[in-house]
Amino acid sequence: xxxxxIWKGELKLGTHKVPVKLFSAIEDKSVRFHILDDTKRNxxxxxxxxTETGDEVETKEIRKGYEIEPGKFxxxxxxxxxxxxxxxxxxIEVGEFVPIDQIPQQFYERAYFLGPDGKDSEYFxxxxxxxxxxxxxxxxxxxxNKSYTxxxxxxxxYLVLSTLRNAGEVVAADDLPKVTGRAPTKKEIDLAKxxxxxxxxxxxxxxxxxxxxxxxxxxIAKKAKGHAPRLAPVKTKRATTSLDSVLAKSIASLKKGKxxx
Amino acid sequence: MxxxxxxxxxxxxxxxxDDEQDRGGVRxxxxxxxxxxxxxxxxxxxxxxxxxxxSLRMLGPDGEPLSRxxxxxxxxKDLENDEMIRGYEVDKGxxxxxxxxxxxxxxxxxxxxxxxxxFVKEDAIPPLYFERGYFLTPAxxxxxxxxxxxxxxxxxxxxxxxxxxxxxxxxxxxxxxDNGILRAETMRFPDEIRSAKQVGLPEKxxxxxxxxxxxxxxxxxKTKRSFSPDKDQQAEQLLKLVRKKQHKSSNVVQIKDxxxxxxGEAVDLIQVLKRSLAGKK
Numbered sequence: 172x173x174x175x176x177i178w179k180g181e182l183k184l185g186t187h188k189v190p191v192k193l194f195s196a197i198e199d200k201s202v203r204f205h206i207l208d209d210t211k212r213n214x215x216x217x218x219x220x221x222t223e224t225g226d227e228v229e230t231k232e233i234r235k236g237y238e239i240e241p242g243k244f245x246x247x248x249x250x251x252x253x254x255x256x257x258x259x260x261x262x263i264e265v266g267e268f269v270p271i272d273q274i275p276q277q278f279y280e281r282a283y284f285l286g287p288d289g290k291d292s293e294y295f296x297x298x299x300x301x302x303x304x305x306x307x308x309x310x311x312x313x314x315x316n317k318s319y320t321x322x323x324x325x326x327x328x329y330l331v332l333s334t335l336r337n338a339g340e341v342v343a344a345d346d347l348p349k350v351t352g353r354a355p356t357k358k359e360i361d362l363a364k365x366x367x368x369x370x371x372x373x374x375x376x377x378x379x380x381x382x383x384x385x386x387x388x389x390x391i392a393k394k395a396k397g398h399a400p401r402l403a404p405v406k407t408k409r410a411t412t413s414l415d416s417v418l419a420k421s422i423a424s425l426k427k428g429k430x431x432x
Numbered sequence: 433m434x435x436x437x438x439x440x441x442x443x444x445x446x447x448x449x450d451d452e453q454d455r456g457g458v459r460x461x462x463x464x465x466x467x468x469x470x471x472x473x474x475x476x477x478x479x480x481x482x483x484x485x486x487s488l489r490m491l492g493p494d495g496e497p498l499s500r501x502x503x504x505x506x507x508x509k510d511l512e513n514d515e516m517i518r519g520y521e522v523d524k525g526x527x528x529x530x531x532x533x534x535x536x537x538x539x540x541x542x543x544x545x546x547x548x549x550x551f552v553k554e555d556a557i558p559p560l561y562f563e564r565g566y567f568l569t570p571a572x573x574x575x576x577x578x579x580x581x582x583x584x585x586x587x588x589x590x591x592x593x594x595x596x597x598x599x600x601x602x603x604x605x606x607x608x609x610d611n612g613i614l615r616a617e618t619m620r621f622p623d624e625i626r627s628a629k630q631v632g633l634p635e636k637x638x639x640x641x642x643x644x645x646x647x648x649x650x651x652x653x654k655t656k657r658s659f660s661p662d663k664d665q666q667a668e669q670l671l672k673l674v675r676k677k678q679h680k681s682s683n684v685v686q687i688k689d690x691x692x693x694x695x696g697e698a699v700d701l702i703q704v705l706k707r708s709l710a711g712k713k
Contacts, residue, residue, distance in 0.1 A: 173630075173631065173632025174626070174630070174631050174632060184647070184650055184654075185650055185654070187646075187647075187650070194626075194631045194632075194633075195626070196560060196625060196626050196631070197560075197620060197624060197625060197626070198624050198625075198626055199624060200621070200623060200624050202520065204518035204519060204520055204530065205518070205519045205520075205521060205527065206502060206516050206517075206518065206519070207516065207517050207518070207519040207527060207529065208504045208511060208515065208516060209511075209514070209515045209516055209517050210515070211504065211506070212517075212519065212527060212529070213504060213505060213506060214505065214519075215502040215503065215504060215505065215511060215516060216502070216503055216505050217500055217501065217502055217503070218500075218501060218503060219490060219498045219499070219500055219501075220498065220499055220501050220510070221492055221496055221497075221498060221499075222496070222497045222498060222499045223496070223497075225501075225510070228492050228493070228498055232492065232493045233490050233491070233492070233498065234490070234491045234492070234493065234495065235488040235489070235490060235491070236488060236489050236490075236491045236495070236685065237488055237489075237670070237674045238489055239674065239678055239684075242686060242687040242688070242689075243684060243685075243686050243687075244489060244491060244495065244684065244685050244686075244687070245674045245677050245678045245683055245684055246491070246495065246677075246683050246684070246685060247488065247670075247673065247674070247677070251673060255666065255669050255670055255673065257666065266654065267654050267655070267656050268651050268654050268655045268656070269655065269656055269657070269658065269659045270655070270657075272555075273657075273658055273659045274659045275659075276559055276562065276608075276617070277480060277481075277565050277615075277617075278659075278661060279559040279562060282559070282560045284626070284628060284631045284633060286631065286632075286633045286634070287633075287634065291634070291637055292637065292639045292640070292643055293643065295636060295637050295639045296639040296640075296643035296644045296646070296647050297647045299639065299644045299647075300644050300645075300646075300647035300648040300650075300651055301647075301651065303644070303648060304648055304651050304652060304655075306651050306655060308651070309659070311662075317666065318665065318666055320661070320662045326628075327628065328628075328636040329628045329633055329636075331560075333559065333560075335661065335662075336481065336661070337661055337662050337663060337664040338660075338661040338662060338663055338664075339482070339483075339484055339663065339664055339667075340481055340482060340483055340484075340664070341480070341481060341565075341661065342479075342480045342481070342482065342567070342701060342702060342705065344567070344610040344611040344612075344613045344615060345611055346702065347567070347611075347613055347702070347705050347706060347709055348706055348709050348710060349612050349709075350569075350570060350575055350578060350579055350582070350612060350613065350709055351575065351710065352570070352573075352575025352576060352579070353575060353576040354576070354579060355576055355577075355579055355580040355583065359580055360580060360583050360584055360587070363471075363580045363581065363583070363584035364584045364587055364588055366468065366469045366471075366584070367468070367551050367584045367585060367588050367590055368551075368588060370468070370469075370548070370549060370550055370551050371550075371551045371552070371553075371588070371590065372550050372551070372552065373552065373556070374552040374556040374557050374593065376561070376622035376625075377622060379595065379604040379619070379621055379622055380621065380623075381602075381621045381623070382540070382602065383538065383539060383540055383600075383601055383602055384621075386538045387530075387535070387538050390530075390534065390538055391520045391522065391528045391530065392522075394528045394530075395522045395528045399534075402534060402537035402538065403537065404536075404537055405536065405537060405539050405540070405541055405542055406541050406542070407541070407542040407543075418469065418470075418471060420469075420470050421468075421469025421470040421471060422469065424469075424470070425469065
């Protein structure tokens with residue numbers, strides 16, 4: 172089932188322009204509930220009330236404040252907030268490129284597919300060029316009153332635009348102190364490497380299923396038919412704690428397991 | 433029970449792990465044990481992402497504090513927490529109700545283990561999967577086992593893949609060895625990631641080599657050797673406006689006995705991490 176474009180824009184690379192449509196590459200499938208009134212089972216609404224008196228305050232009377240100290244707010248007026256909004260634009264400016272391993276993985280936030288919106292050849296040529304050169308474009312754009320920085324990459328012939336976190340949002344491991352305490356010996360590291368190598372495999376996302384989501388949906392389906400299953404309380408699994416000669420034992424048991432398989 | 437400004441909410445049974453309720457203190461976000469083979473490494477988990485706080489609080493015309501209340505649409509009557517229930521819409525206007533207890537009983541087993549049964553090469557996981565980053569710090573004298581795992585993974589160029597339970601939800605996670613520190617990235621479930629085909633993008637088209645070359649030339653010409661992240665200009669502008677206005681008392685309101693709703697960014701994350709990595713409690 173095709174999805175709807177959430178935004179339309181134009182990639183601008185120097186003098187070249189490539190019109191594109193933006194689609195979310197992520198689909199949140201968490202089970203969402205409505206809140207109902209317990210007796211009548213109707214949907215509920217929300218409003219703002221004066222905390223002390225409980226009287227309703229109309230939306231147009233509401234003011235906004237930024238908390239500078241606990242309980243102390245600086246009032247910001249609507250027109251001031253309006254002024255802070257970036258200039259609306261349809262342009263996705265791609266000014267520079269970096270080799271694909273240059274953006275630390277911690278910066279990637281959310282991925283969008285770009286689809287061609289006219290000028291198909293230019294679109295597919297750009298995707299191919301980025302893949303061939305192993306580069307990502309650094310993109311800047313404004314979407315729904317917010318400025319974004321993103322990484323533009325080619326993926327299997329298509330263009331993917333990922334929003335990137337900004338400098339203040341990422342804590343880098345380089346800025347943190349090294350872990351101190353007893354150092355493992357060379358022999359232990361070799362054993363651990365051996366253990367890791369025995370557990371090496373391919374990344375197969377199909378191994379992961381949101382079983383909790385499935386259980387909730389299944390339960391709802393049964394309850395809808397009028398026979399909700401009885402649920403037992405969830406068990407707590409005890410954590411294991413030990414160390415030392417366990418490395419060698421781990422390898423031995425893995426080897427045994429492999430032979431048995 | 434309701435607190436956020438939406439009448440919908442996710443299925444996560446929020447009260448399962450108590451230690452995740454309190455993010456304000458120096459307490460870790462989550463604590464548990466990484467196991468690989470029979471080796472176990474107790475760890476604490478701290479967020480590796482932070483945001484500049486830009487959220488605004490809604491106030492009344494004279495700066496008086498406001499609260500969000502739910503009310504019954506038909507009667508207009510405000511509802512207390514125990515007068516509401518979650519409903520899943522199975523058909524238009526037809527709801528199946530689900531209680532807190534039922535959700536808690538459907539939640540995954542309350543395990544505190546991250547069992548590393550699979551290691552993959554560092555570039556094997558498409559970045560599309562990553563959701564949020566966390567640093568893992570050694571807990572309970574586990575420094576040696578911690579360093580052992582970090583070193584072995586680094587030397588092999590590997591990332592550990594597992595699932596773990598946080599906030600009553602089991603999620604896939606990738607563990608990276610990053611500069612001697614273990615970093616976890618939670619991952620999305622594969623059925624939450626769309627393919628170009630699912631999105632409905634048109635079939636790939638053969639394009640002329642000349643057009644591809646045109647872009648290749650441009651890309652090469654504009655390539656920089658490294659990436660430098662941007663500052664959050666929008667947030668900085670908001671803070672600048674706040675600083676400018678706060679000197680004039682008519683712009684400022686003070687609420688007595690104010691109880692903070694969110695935990696904001698009261699703690700210096702880097703200081704917490706530094707202390708935790710240095711083994712100080």
